[in-house]
Amino acid sequence: MPSPATLHDVAKLAGVSYQTVSRVVNRSPNVSTRTMEKVNRAIADLNYQPNRAARSLVTGKSNAIHVLAFDIHNLRTLPAMQHGAYSQGYQLRLSGFQRNEDAVRDLRACLRDIAASQVDGMLLILPWVLVTESELSDLMGKIPYVVVGSSLGYGTNAVLVDQREGMRMAAQHLLDLGHRRIAAIQGIEHYYDAQLRQETLEKVLRKNGLELVASERGLFEMVSGYEAALRLLANGPDFTALVCANDEMALGAIRAIKSQGLRVPQDVSVIGFDDLPFAIFSDPPLTTIRQDFNALGTLGLQHLLSLIRTPDIAPHQRLLYPELIVRESTATLTSPTIKGRS
Amino acid sequence: MPSPATLHDVAKLAGVSYQTVSRVVNRSPNVSTRTMEKVNRAIADLNYQPNRAARSLVTGKSNAIHVLAFDIHNLRTLPAMQHGAYSQGYQLRLSGFQRNEDAVRDLRACLRDIAASQVDGMLLILPWVLVTESELSDLMGKIPYVVVGSSLGYGTNAVLVDQREGMRMAAQHLLDLGHRRIAAIQGIEHYYDAQLRQETLEKVLRKNGLELVASERGLFEMVSGYEAALRLLANGPDFTALVCANDEMALGAIRAIKSQGLRVPQDVSVIGFDDLPFAIFSDPPLTTIRQDFNALGTLGLQHLLSLIRTPDIAPHQRLLYPELIVRESTATLTSPTIKGRS
DNA sequence: ATAAAGTGTGCGAAGGTTCTCTTAATGTGC
């Protein structure tokens, strides 16, 4: 078989018009059982598959969902999205781009391109605050979209984990353990999560009459956590607990702390954020805030699908709650050395 | 503007025929500079974007590459593929499926569906040996494809890292350190990498007049490495070195070893495979075999592109070489306890 | 028996491109 079969081929074989074949394929009710059977047999014989491009041309739909993400590298929600889309009969398309000075221009170009390919909906992963709500809305035109993992405002459909609540739990956990001298390694500037986590940490401390002892910025990956921790330690370990904006940096930080002859958690308690797979196998196992990325991905896709099917739903956000996972990298404040100082 | 502009809209505005606009868009040489300018201005004014579906319908191409992968969860080659595709003007589509008893049927269904959407090429990530070379070739029809990370045979275009060489280096490293009693945690049965690594390990040992002391199977993730190590240790630590089929399992194994009051590397040397980001930050930092997943992804995409552009290239494979990264989880055999036993 | 409603099927058009062919306009050489 050189070129794939078309509606016409099937029609000829089944002895009906090609429109009738179309009706069978699309499960139109107005077709008799007899002809349906004939047609189905012909379809099977020819191994007919509807041409997606032609279908898309006439319907203006594509049965595809586009995932646009910054930094695909740690796109932890992707598996759930893919699985959800596939099980609902949607194709998944993917594009991502880097964090650079042209990001907004890139985003614009990307969206133009995507708009031309008639996707039915988009999932946007924009950890970085780079467009306003109304800008995005303009760029997207009439394509339904859901922002996953961050929020641009109450007018945008979004699915996210309550970062404030997560950091509140982390901070409270350390306070409950008796820590008063707390330092932080925060995430990338302008990142939505990083900002919220840092803000909330400071707020909770302030409410308890405390301030951060010190704070360094990292890039959400291990090496930067290591380096940030070394910088913090350079001034002497004048803190008993270290809050890291994610698990990767926490892992780096733990290594830095150990390298200075200090112990985790006896000398410094360390808490992470995310609960990545390696967190439980770090030494010591990492206390952290779990975010359920699978749930996030699944929920994002569901939200988008409901938007596609019922376009005039009022914009709303779906919020997931994180969970404190206490392991062994945090402990009650006991070290006499540190106690003496505080 | 309710509906997006078409060739006809642009043509009307520019005062030319729509075919001329098409020529401008596709950079046909036979168009005068004057009209080209007029048309380009009109395109800009109307924010015209060619309709991909219509284009795809007539050309039979889609400017899209499909990545079909088992277990998207750890698709480390994806970022490079995405980046490569994007920079070459190709869209990336993604589908993945689970490892289950219906895998072959799923694969078949997936490929049928993909064939109908006229992708220009496919990248297949099939870590699991589940179809033969000729089966795959039949399923794919005339769509160009490259298998990434595994090899089905010499007739299939593939890009991969030399697993044998990697394991050879790992084994030799341990032998050079004086280890003679070596155990292994192997990967998932039927996985291409798992098989090759295990085979090679056994072969190298045999060549040196040795045999594996023990061997347990894991599932390529941390918990299973932990459990496999515990099983190995249950018979007493009658080995001085442990080869793990990947870093995740190595991390789990290290934890298990420590939990039994043994030290890494003093009592047991542990070596991993892959060199994932966390490997350098484990405690102790993990000696491992580095695979360059970015290079693998980039090369896979390049290979596919060259296939698309020059279809009658003879099938061939591109081989990357791994690298031994010596860190602190392996050491020379010194422990007298173990020495006494051997 | 007749009109109305319902069912199954065919016909033609449309959707936005690209491709081949044809025509008009321009330029070249003697």
Added chain:
DNA sequence: GCACATTAAGAGAACCTTCGCACACTTTAT
């Protein structure tokens, strides 16, 4: 100033599908 090659641009068909409309035929209600 004429035949001829070359270049620029238009005309029409084709790609494969869905959708609205019309037609024929069967059933139901009056």
